[in-house]
Amino acid sequence: MLRAFAFSLLAVVRASSAAKILVIAPTPSISHQLPFHILSKALLWRGYRVTILMTDSMKISHENYTEIDLSVAYRPIRGDYDFVKIYEEPPIKSMNIMQGVVGYSAEVQLNETSVQSFIRSGEPYDLEILEGFIYVCYYGLVHKMGSPPVVKLLTLTAPSSVYYNFGSAMNPAFMPDMWLGSSKCATLHYSRLNKATYHAIPLLAIPFFGDQAHNAAKVRQSGTGVWLEYSDVTNDTLLRDIRTVVHDSKYRDSMRTLSSIFREHRVDSLERAVWWLEYVIRHKGALHLRSAAIDLHWWQRLLLDVVAFMLVVAAIAVYLMCISFRRLVQLLLGYKSEDKS
Structure with missing residues (x-):
């Protein structure tokens, strides 16, 4: 029986290891790229087939590894942006500059010949790992590549729009x-x-x-x-x-x-990350973990319907109290008139 269990386990591991994973890391910054380097190497070591779109090459050779160069996004950063001047700008303008970098990066990356060839290939994948920044345009690749489950990897605290897009509760008063x-x-x-x-x-x-x-x-x-x-x-x-x-x-x-x-920590962070990725693959996207907030209207997510109901209830209660108070006053005044007469 143990032998049968071992063979079954081996079959599951081999089937899982054959999974194809697409990794998209568009940010032209080595600090954003390093987490993808580490995770991709761990996945390759586990036997997965990894295709990665990134700006900084891992410079490795592996039979299960395909790399598509996005380094063209470095051109404006190295040529047009003065980070000393950005330091002197107010925070809001600094964030606007970052948004401009993201928009330009995505545009030039998607227009690269290698990226266009990859998009036209329409090769299906079992899982997509996408950098959790404001690269909304890359969501479209999900449908081009067989609509696999998407896992977002955050290389810094995500903007509020990212949390809202994935149905996560987001309150800046107590965000970690x-x-x-x-x-x-x-x-x-x-x-x-x-x-x-x-x-x-x-x-x-x-x-x-x-x-x-x-x-x-x-x-x-x-x-x-x-x-x-x-x-x-x-x-x-x-x-x-x-x-x-x-x-x-x-x-x-x-x-x-x-x-x-x-x-x-009970387990190594990298091991935990790989385990969750394998969990999503094994359970076909782990839809049971999908936030119900994704299906809600914005006014439902903000509980405006509940707030409106409570306001209506409060208004009715105040109205009834006012009527009751007025009737009570009229009743008391009526008794006083009778006593005087």
């Missing part, structure tokens, strides 16, 4: 902060924060744009590092803050405390 990712001191970049936290390395945060100022504020608030504004950077201030972070034990102690919390 997400830090993704050796020397004695690490500089701030959201792809390095996990690594620094894991190894208990205090941080020197020099934010430029996007969520980096928020991350720097969290570093300072948690006591795990120092926030240095780019406009204040000189040889003296930089050396001063590096020495502070390296030699003041309170920063390393705070980071050690945070690191012990960060490391407290």
Whole structure:
């Protein structure tokens, strides 16, 4: 019986390992690309066939691996964008610039000859892993590739639109902060924060744009590092803050405390990610985990129908109370008139 079970298990593993996975990572930034590198290598090691659209090549050769180059999106970033100037812009304008980068990146990527050939191939896949940023145009590839289940991989805290698109509750008042990712001191970049936290390395945060100022504020608030504004950077201030972070034990102690919390996992993060991807494949998209909020109208998702009902009930209650109070006053006045007469 054990032999039969072993053969059955082996058959399931082989069938699962033959699954074809499409990975789309369009953001022209190595910090966004690294998580896809790590995950894709793990999937290849498990025997899956992986096709990945990405801006930074993994530079590997594997019989089950196909890579489609999206690095054309780097051209405007390296040529047109001055990140020092972006630092001086207000946060809202900085976010608008990021949206412009996303829109341009998607346009030039989708017009690439290799991408167009891939789209025309219409090759079906069993699973699609899509970067959880604002690349809505890539949703269309899902239908071109056999409408497989879609899993979003977030390389930083997602915009509210991403949460709403997938039917997730989103309230900025209590949304958790997400830090993704050796020397004695690490500089701030959201792809390095996990690594620094894991190894208990205090941080020197020099934010430029996007969520980096928020991350720097969290570093300072948690006591795990120092926030240095780019406009204040000189040889003296930089050396001063590096020495502070390296030699003041309170920063390393705070980071050690945070690191012990960060490391407290029952399983390895990569193993957990692969397990969930395999779970989605095994259960054909895991529709039982699909949020019911996806099928709701916006006014239902915001509970406006419930709020309207409660307001109507409250209005009726107030109306009835007013009528009752008026009748009571009239009744009391009537008794007083009778007493006087």
